[in-house]
Amino acid sequence: MRFCFIVDRSLGTLAKWLRILGYDTIYEPEVSAGEFYDRSEDPRILITRSKEIQKAWGSHDHVFISSNPLVEQLQQVVAQIGITREDIRPFSRCIHCNLAIDRINKNEVYGLVPDYIWETHDAFNRCNQCKRIYWSGSHAERSMDMIKLIFDVK
Ligand SMILES: [Zn+2]
Incomplete structure (x- = not known):
């Protein structure tokens, strides 16, 4: 199953890694916490470590990140979303533009x-x-x- 993500500004490295794994991932550091409310109808899964953004997102799908080490953050996403090794398409996406290469x-x-x-x-x-x-x-x-x-x- 394919998932799409939107990642808050504090998690840039995690966003880059989701793209390395092949996932369509929006990462726009200039977007403020309040704007996430307007985007919460997007069929994307929010990944955040901000309580404020989590609140703005409401009950829509999200992962609240509690770890600092990157590997633990990725493990948390994988476990919570239920991503398997077979699901990922590593190195299929530009990590700068978020487009398929x-x-x-x-x-x-x-x-x-x-x-x-x-x-x-x-x-x-x-x-x-x-x-x-x-x-x-x-x-x-x-x-x-x-x-x-x-x-x-x-
Ligand atoms: Zn590119």
């Missing part, structure tokens, strides 16, 4: 990534909005360790 022909990225990366990788993806190029080693290895940690708890 597309596979791009290797020849098109020549000169756009370091030469040694081009020579040692075959699969590249690009964000159509910001034009950032992603490849399997760009953040994948450290991230895979984190993903293991997140789903290891059960």
Whole structure:
């Protein structure tokens, strides 16, 4: 099952990680707590650690974050929403733009990534909005360790 999230301004790293896992995640640090009231009809799941925002959101779906370490925050989201390892689509979304990234022909990225990366990788993806190029080693290895940690708890 696919979920979409909206994350409050105090949880920027968590928001980035939800995008790494492949989730459509709104993170707009300039949005004030009061504005969450107007957005509470969105079919998104709110993730917050603000009592004020939680109140503005009312009874709609949300996760109230109580931990500080990132791994515990992610574990809390995964446990409360019921996300499994099979549900996630890691590295399928631009972590800056929140858009799905597309596979791009290797020849098109020549000169756009370091030469040694081009020579040692075959699969590249690009964000159509910001034009950032992603490849399997760009953040994948450290991230895979984190993903293991997140789903290891059960
Ligand atoms: Zn982008």
